[in-house]
Amino acid sequence: MVWNTQLDWVIVRFGGEIGIKSEWTRRAYERLLLKNIKSALKHFDNTYDEIVSIRGRIYVRTCDPEKVASTLTRVFGVSSASPAKQTNSNIEEIACTAMQLAEATIHSRNTFAVRCHRVGKHDYSSMDICRLVGQDILTKLESRKIHVDLTNPRHTVSIEVRDDKAYVFAESLQCPGGFPVGSQDKVVCLLSGGIDSPVACWLAMKRGCTILPVYFDNAPLTDETTTARALDTAKKLFEWSIGYPRKVYIVPNGKNLQTFIKDAPRRFTCLLCKRMMYRIAEHIAENERAQGVVTGEAIGEQASQTITNLRVLDEAATSYPIHRPLLGFDKTETEAIAKRIGTFEISVREAKDCTAAPDKPATKADLRKVKEAEERIDIPNLVEEAVRAAKILTV
Amino acid sequence: MVWNTQLDWVIVRFGGEIGIKSEWTRRAYERLLLKNIKSALKHFDNTYDEIVSIRGRIYVRTCDPEKVASTLTRVFGVSSASPAKQTNSNIEEIACTAMQLAEATIHSRNTFAVRCHRVGKHDYSSMDICRLVGQDILTKLESRKIHVDLTNPRHTVSIEVRDDKAYVFAESLQCPGGFPVGSQDKVVCLLSGGIDSPVACWLAMKRGCTILPVYFDNAPLTDETTTARALDTAKKLFEWSIGYPRKVYIVPNGKNLQTFIKDAPRRFTCLLCKRMMYRIAEHIAENERAQGVVTGEAIGEQASQTITNLRVLDEAATSYPIHRPLLGFDKTETEAIAKRIGTFEISVREAKDCTAAPDKPATKADLRKVKEAEERIDIPNLVEEAVRAAKILTV
Numbered sequence: 001m002v003w004n005t006q007l008d009w010v011i012v013r014f015g016g017e018i019g020i021k022s023e024w025t026r027r028a029y030e031r032l033l034l035k036n037i038k039s040a041l042k043h044f045d046n047t048y049d050e051i052v053s054i055r056g057r058i059y060v061r062t063c064d065p066e067k068v069a070s071t072l073t074r075v076f077g078v079s080s081a082s083p084a085k086q087t088n089s090n091i092e093e094i095a096c097t098a099m100q101l102a103e104a105t106i107h108s109r110n111t112f113a114v115r116c117h118r119v120g121k122h123d124y125s126s127m128d129i130c131r132l133v134g135q136d137i138l139t140k141l142e143s144r145k146i147h148v149d150l151t152n153p154r155h156t157v158s159i160e161v162r163d164d165k166a167y168v169f170a171e172s173l174q175c176p177g178g179f180p181v182g183s184q185d186k187v188v189c190l191l192s193g194g195i196d197s198p199v200a201c202w203l204a205m206k207r208g209c210t211i212l213p214v215y216f217d218n219a220p221l222t223d224e225t226t227t228a229r230a231l232d233t234a235k236k237l238f239e240w241s242i243g244y245p246r247k248v249y250i251v252p253n254g255k256n257l258q259t260f261i262k263d264a265p266r267r268f269t270c271l272l273c274k275r276m277m278y279r280i281a282e283h284i285a286e287n288e289r290a291q292g293v294v295t296g297e298a299i300g301e302q303a304s305q306t307i308t309n310l311r312v313l314d315e316a317a318t319s320y321p322i323h324r325p326l327l328g329f330d331k332t333e334t335e336a337i338a339k340r341i342g343t344f345e346i347s348v349r350e351a352k353d354c355t356a357a358p359d360k361p362a363t364k365a366d367l368r369k370v371k372e373a374e375e376r377i378d379i380p381n382l383v384e385e386a387v388r389a390a391k392i393l394t395v
Numbered sequence: 396m397v398w399n400t401q402l403d404w405v406i407v408r409f410g411g412e413i414g415i416k417s418e419w420t421r422r423a424y425e426r427l428l429l430k431n432i433k434s435a436l437k438h439f440d441n442t443y444d445e446i447v448s449i450r451g452r453i454y455v456r457t458c459d460p461e462k463v464a465s466t467l468t469r470v471f472g473v474s475s476a477s478p479a480k481q482t483n484s485n486i487e488e489i490a491c492t493a494m495q496l497a498e499a500t501i502h503s504r505n506t507f508a509v510r511c512h513r514v515g516k517h518d519y520s521s522m523d524i525c526r527l528v529g530q531d532i533l534t535k536l537e538s539r540k541i542h543v544d545l546t547n548p549r550h551t552v553s554i555e556v557r558d559d560k561a562y563v564f565a566e567s568l569q570c571p572g573g574f575p576v577g578s579q580d581k582v583v584c585l586l587s588g589g590i591d592s593p594v595a596c597w598l599a600m601k602r603g604c605t606i607l608p609v610y611f612d613n614a615p616l617t618d619e620t621t622t623a624r625a626l627d628t629a630k631k632l633f634e635w636s637i638g639y640p641r642k643v644y645i646v647p648n649g650k651n652l653q654t655f656i657k658d659a660p661r662r663f664t665c666l667l668c669k670r671m672m673y674r675i676a677e678h679i680a681e682n683e684r685a686q687g688v689v690t691g692e693a694i695g696e697q698a699s700q701t702i703t704n705l706r707v708l709d710e711a712a713t714s715y716p717i718h719r720p721l722l723g724f725d726k727t728e729t730e731a732i733a734k735r736i737g738t739f740e741i742s743v744r745e746a747k748d749c750t751a752a753p754d755k756p757a758t759k760a761d762l763r764k765v766k767e768a769e770e771r772i773d774i775p776n777l778v779e780e781a782v783r784a785a786k787i788l789t790v
Contacts, residue, residue, distance in 0.1 A: 017696070017726050025758075177725045179695050184702040185759075203723025207694035209702055291702045292709075299602035299718075300574050301412070307579040307604055307686045307718075314716035321709035321717065323694075328598025328720035330572045331412050363420075364580075 003104035003170070004083075007065040011082045011160060011167055012037065012058040012072060015177040019056060033077045033180040034058060039243030044071045054162065061086075069173045074240055076206050077180035082158070084169035089161050091124050091132065097168045098133045098157050099140060105170050106141065106157075111149035113156050120163035129159055179208035181241040186210045186290040187323065188281045191237075191248075193230030193351070196296030196326055198343035199334050201237050203325035204294045210244050211237065212288055216253035216277055218354050225351040232346045235395045240341070250391045251280055256382050257356045264373040267362040270304040271370055275316035276382065282320050283387045293317065298326040298334070303361035312365045398499035398565070399478075402460040406477040406555060406562055407432065407453040407467060410572040414451060428472040428575040429453060434638030439466045449557065456481075464568045469635055471601050472575035477553070479564035484556050486519050490528050492563045493552050497532045500565050501552075506544035507532065508551050515558035524554055574603030576636040581605045581685040582718065583676045586643075588625030588746070591691030591721055593738035594729050596632050598720035599689045605639050606632065607683055611648035611672055613749050620746040627741045630790045635736070645786045646675055651777050652751045659768040662757040665699040666765055670711035671777065677715050678782045688712065693721040693729070698756035707760045 018029045034053050041048060041060075046068050050061035062068045065083035072081040085101070087093045098114070106112050114134045116126040134148060137157070160167045189201045191213035201211050215230040231248060238246045253276070260272040281293045297305045297313075304313070314322055326334055338344035413424045429448050436443060436455075443457040457463045460478035467476040480496070482488045493509070501507050509529045511521040529543060532552070555562045584596045586608035596606050610625040626643060633641045648671070655667040676688045692700045692708075699708070709717055721729055733739035 015725060015727075177727070184695055187702060200723075204694065206725075207702075207723055209694065291706050299599065299604065300579055307582060307602075310718070311686050311716050315714075319710075321706050323705070323719065323722055325723035327718055327722075328595075328602055330410060330601075332410075332572070 003101055004066065006085045006100065007083045008061060008063070009084045009086045009167060010060040010062060010065045010068045010072070011084050011169065012060065012078055013080045014056065015077060015079045015179070018077065018179065029077070029180060029183055032182055033075075036077065036180050036182065036243060037072065037075055040071055040075050041068065043242040046071050057162070059167075073173055073175050076176050076178040076208070076240065077183075078175035079177045080172040080175050082167075082169040082172045084160070084167035087166050087168065089120075089122060089164050089166045091129065094129060094159060094161070094166045094168065095133050095136055098159060099136055101168055101170055102137045102141060102157055106137070106144065106146055106155045108144045109146065110154040111147050111152075112137065113148060113150050113153035114159070115156055116159040116161065118161040120161065122161060126161075129161070133157060133159070176206060176240075178206035181205055181208060181244060182210055183208035186212055186288065187292045187294045188285045188288065188290045189213045189294040190277055190281060190296070191215050191230055191234060192296070193226065193233045193347060194296070195338050195344065195347040196298065196301070196334055198233040198237055198296075198347065199337045199341070200294050200296040200325045202240060202337065202341050202343075204323065205237070205240055210241060211294070212245075212247060212249065212284070212290055213237070214249040214251060214281055214284055216251050216280075218257055218356065219252075219254045221254055221257055221356050222354050223352045229346060229349055229351045231393070231395055233343045236342050236346060238395065246394050248393050248395050249284055250393060251386050252389050253277070253386065256386060257354075259377055259382065261356055263377055266358040267360055268365060268370055268373055269356055269358050270302075270361055271309060271312055271365055272373065273356065274304055274313050275370075275374070276379070276386075278313065278317045278322060279379070279383050280386050282317055283383065284390070285320050292321045292323050294323045294325065296326055297324045298329050298331075301331065303363045306363050308364040309362070312367050312370055315367055398496055399461065401480045401495065402478045403456060403458070404479050404481045404562060405455040405457060405460045405463045405467070406479050406564065407455065407473055408475045409451065410472060410474045410574070413472065413574065424472070424575060424578055427577055428470075431472065431575050431577065431638060432467065432470055435466055435470050436463065438637040441466050452557070454562075468568055468570050471571050471573040471603070471635065472578075473570040474572045475567040475570050477562075477564040477567045479555070479562035482561050482563065484515075484517060484559050484561045486524065486527065489524060489554060489556070489561045489563065490531055493528045493554060494531055494535060496563055496565055497536060497552055501532070501536065501539065501541055501550045503539045504541065505549040506542050506547075508543060508545050508548035509554070510551055511554040511556065513556040515556065517556060521556075524556070528552060528554070571601060571635075573601035576600055576603060576639060577605055578603035579605075581607055581683065582687045582689045583680045583683065583685045584608045584689040585672055585676060585691070586610050586625055586629060587691070588621065588628045588742060589691070590733050590739065590742045591693065591696070591729055593628040593632055593742065594732045594736070595689050595691040595720045597635060597732065597736050597738075599718065600632070600635055605636060606689070607640075607642060607644070607679070607685055608632070609644040609646060609676055609679055611646050611675075613652055613751065614647075614649045616649055616652055616750050618747045621749075624741060624744055624746045626788070626790055628738045631737050631741060633790065641789050643788045643790050644679055645788060646781050647784050648672070648781065651781065654772055654777065656751055658772055661753040662755055663760060663765055663768055664751055664753050665697075665756055666704060666707055666760055667769065668751065669699055669708050670765075670769070671774070671781075673708065673712045673717060674774070674778050675781050677712055678778065679785070680715050687716045687718050689718045689720065691721055692719045693724050693726075696726065698758045701758050703759040704757070707762050707765055710762060
């Protein structure tokens, strides 16, 4: 009998951090997670018959457990998911189902282990089950010359017993962990569409925030390819927060940049541009009742991101924290996440790079001089104009 | 002949981000990296006879290449290191040395691949070398029944040809990457000695910052075990920045905490305490000419670290950015780094936890009310007293 066709449930596990919250918070997080899971299942066209939340676990009954588990790899707060076959908790019944799994999956000369996790009152221990099932497999599949290896088995026969039910499964899909989206308040995210900023957004979502991406349109220094790229990364990001708003701000920033190029020292162009973005983001955060501003900056990645220049940038933000989840990331590490979450291939698409970056940017700018340069420009007016001209899209 | 005894050089590779800096910056970083490598080799009692820096690589001649490579796993800016045997770039000589490596390392029925990286002018291509050496190995070790597998080989015979020299090696040790320490300015780091804050420090160092840890001594709400633990994590961290100052500030904070417990709403205790730490850290940053303040906060990890409360905390810092490299990390991810860098076992040591944390902390504190609570306390005086009473240690 083919094992996969027998699967009828999915075991859903939570990140460890949810379990250690206070009782009240834990319950609220579990309710929220259940809601988010239902939204994702619906959005990605999964059918299911039943969804049960029991302290520390969610179980989903479905005719396509592998598809459901795969959908859950996109739901924050879920740490892993296992397509499983349900039985009652009678030890013979468990052993019989485990044997079917073993027959279908453990090939000749391979190693295996039996693992059991048990919650509730039973007249057997986890160890009893492991011993019984392990011995059963060795006897019945003797001709396959298979061996037990508890440290590094090729195959694992896993059993989870919970009260009067048991679940038998072969694999656990790794899910993204973190906290359910919506467990934290909203953050405004500077989203350029490059490799870094989508990853920074994703990390904020991973820890429970809803995001409001803000794209600064530097046309005519960039063009519509750059805008399209940013919007496509936003769409991809929203696949990780199904059920939450998919709103994006597009803020015209070309005129600001041209002003900085014309009226301020060239070595400060990128710093002035970023300080401008922070200010505009703060206005949007205020209007949208967000609690912070997220950026993709990493220490030392670019001239504007030396630890000294980050201080120069930060000074422009007066009422919201600037959150930089990538501060300590190497580019290769950021790229690895971008590939995993599906934004990398969008970010490396051909698009017009901003042509405003100077040849010799300041790497340790003097804040006093930067502020002097700004005093010769009507910054508040530029900010106000940009905020007023911002377009809001739903992607 | 035993292969290991023939090793005489170490190939040192840099992180990819150094290579893409402007010519001037790249050279400065390579010089700094060379200096840091020399300091680390000396500190960890490595002997070497020669150290050569050639664009994109450093080569170290030593009688103990495995020890040197192992030391380099602690030097930021190095991405990998390979203990190698040097030959001249004559193709027969290379093939002969590669054969010695193959004989010593490729066991019966295993798979292997030959890889070659070549820089300079030679009358052969990388492909020529791979073909020659591969064929040679298959012929001479025919009795071992070994096979070529270019995708996922069990053993790799690696060859790096550079001008008139070549290096043959079997393994590359993964090193920490990032930028050389000292390539960025100094940051003040809040170091409690728990699991998170040392990892946050390490990530700032990884991106090139020198660190100045500040420990807040909450005695009598904690005791000397807590202080010892923090100082031990600082010592461990400084093993990653050999050649740089090993200074730590210890700031008395127990009186501040007692004041907050007595004179302010209990639900605000941790927020008031952290705002106090930020203010004191800013004073120290000012005195020490640092450029920012690093903390171990992660979104939602504790009640004081909800995205809303991070905003409440941030408001207390007026002239330095608060950098939080762990913002997007799950606890398990932070723990994995802590284990790798050697701080985990110190952080989980028995120590007196701070007993000031309230049962019901505010998770979305109202900034206005927090500031009202502070107005009833002489904050500037407490800050000044704490800074004045700070002790500076070299660990």
